Amino acid sequence: MxxxxxxxxxxxxxxxxxxxxxxxxxxxxxxxxxxxxxxxxxxxxxxxxxxxxxxxxxxxxxxxxxxxxxxxxxxxxxxxxxxxxxxxxxxxxxxxxxxxxxxxxxxxxxxxxxxxxxxxxxxxxxxxxxxxxYTPPGALFGATTLNMHRPSIPASPLPDSEQGKKILIWGGSSAMGSISISYAKQAGYTVISTSSRRNFGLLKSLGADHIFDHDDPATVEKVRALFPIDYWHDTLSLFNSLEIIIKILAPEGGTVTKANVLLLDPPGMLGNPTLPEGVTLQMCRFSTHAPENKEWAExxxxxxxxxxxxxxxxxxxxxxxxxxxxxxxxxxxxxxxxxxxxxxxxxxx
Incomplete structure (x- = not known):
């Protein structure tokens, strides 16, 4: 052979x-x-x-x-x-x-x-x-990552503790972002996402509830208008994407919104940016064989x-x-x- x-x-x-x-x-x-x-x-x-x-x-x-x-x-x-x-x-x-x-x-x-x-x-x-x-479902539903409520087929309502919760998926037209949207929507979450304008139709077809242009300076305030946002996932994990997310969470002269932002790359690859107090970064480390992910894998x-x-x-x-x-x-x-x-x-x- x-x-x-x-x-x-x-x-x-x-x-x-x-x-x-x-x-x-x-x-x-x-x-x-x-x-x-x-x-x-x-x-x-x-x-x-x-x-x-x-x-x-x-x-x-x-x-x-x-x-x-x-x-x-x-x-x-x-x-x-x-x-x-x-x-x-x-x-x-x-x-x-x-x-x-x-x-x-x-x-x-x-x-x-x-x-x-x-x-x-x-x-x-x-x-x-x-x-x-496995990266999108690992990032969203892993016990050591965002630990969101898992979806089912057919879809079932979110438990009371998760009802009405929102997730920001930055980079919704990326390979990882697009799949993440479909998982989060099937689970029952409200999805906020970003892309270039030419990809708005794609994000809409995936089920995103709120879609913004990542190059539009007005996006910072438009996303802030949807607070509270419960989960933050930067599927691009670029210096520019994280910079905008930090502006959303910590506007100049404004109050910092505490959040943990899940990245796909190590923060060191983004230059270990200085973060406002209360904002943390987490790299998505996920193994299908880890004991804490046994139920997830099944x-x-x-x-x-x-x-x-x-x-x-x-x-x-x-x-x-x-x-x-x-x-x-x-x-x-x-x-x-x-x-x-x-x-x-x-x-x-």
Whole structure:
């Protein structure tokens, strides 16, 4: 069984496309024949800046990429969740184990059984892979992150303690922001979000209740007019986006509104900005295997769980993918993500 991969040989260099060894699944692991592989901002930043979100050094040469969608090729010992030949979508283990066999940008990759979700025939691989990121539901509903009330299918009312609560999702037209909106709306929250004006229609289709232009200086006061806002999530995690959020929370000469802002990047990547007293920053560190996330993982990733049903029913939504080609387009895809294209997908078969 021949494998071919986009190999990142060392820090901050281009990818080499070449034949390589096919990984063997160990206990509780599954080998997947990859039909669609995503390039996320994490991959682009790692390739460009050699920074891993887990703040751990990469072992070169390596293969990046997560999530993937494809067909189960082989099973490791003890696997019962899936069978050979099933269509699946799954995150990869590259950011945790940092070994090339776990990267998604190759024809065959090894994934964890517990993180596999069925990709039903009615959903193309190139669409399923854009919706399978665990980052948005981890950020919103993880016990150590925002810890919001989880959604259900069909939707159910929020508990009394959460009724009427609002979340600001800054960067709603980003890959992570768009999916976050769909999760938060299904859960029953009022969603405030931002984008450029050309993407207002997208945010409206995702269900956002209040949409503002992130480049409009009037947005600061328009968002403040919606206080209280209970949850704050900056899905762009840029210096400029955080700067505006701080202006909303601490207007010049005004009273500071206490809040914890959840970021996708370490605050250090934003220059460790000086914060008003009462405003804190938190990086989204989330593991599907952490003991405190056991119930979360069962809710999202089990057979018939929320992610499987959410993708099938169309409840989990996001930005349309830009499909650029096969492995030979990895460098081009990385460059596109770094220039602001929201989601790149490669077709490997």
């Amino acid at each position: 021949s494998n071919r991969a986009a190999i990142l040989k060392s820090e901050k260099v281009g990818f080499e496309i070449r034949d390589t060894e096919t990984g063997k699944p160990g206990k509780g692991e599954v080998l997947v024949k990859v039909h669609a592989a995503a390039i996320e901002p994490t991959d682009a930043e790692l390739a460009r800046y050699a920074i891993l979100y887990t703040v751990m050094k990469v072992k070169y040469p390596t293969v990046l990429g997560s999530p993937i969608a494809g067909i189960v090729e082989a099973l490791g010992a003890g696997v019962e969740k899936v069978k050979v030949g099933e269509r699946v979508v799954c995150g990869t283990k590259i950011r945790v184990h940092r070994k090339a066999k776990y990267g998604g940008l190759q024809r065959f990759t090894v994934v964890d059984e517990s993180e596999i979700v069925e990709a039903r025939d009615e959903v193309p691989f190139t669409k399923a892979v854009t919706l399978a990121s 809710w999202l990733l089990s057979r018939g769980g929320f992610l499987e049903e959410g993708i099938k029913s169309g409840i989990v939504k996001g930005v349309p993918a830009e499909v650029v080609g096969g492995l030979e387009k990895v460098d081009e895809g990385i460059a596109m993500v770094n220039k602001g294209v929201r989601f790149i997908v490669l077709c490997l078969y």
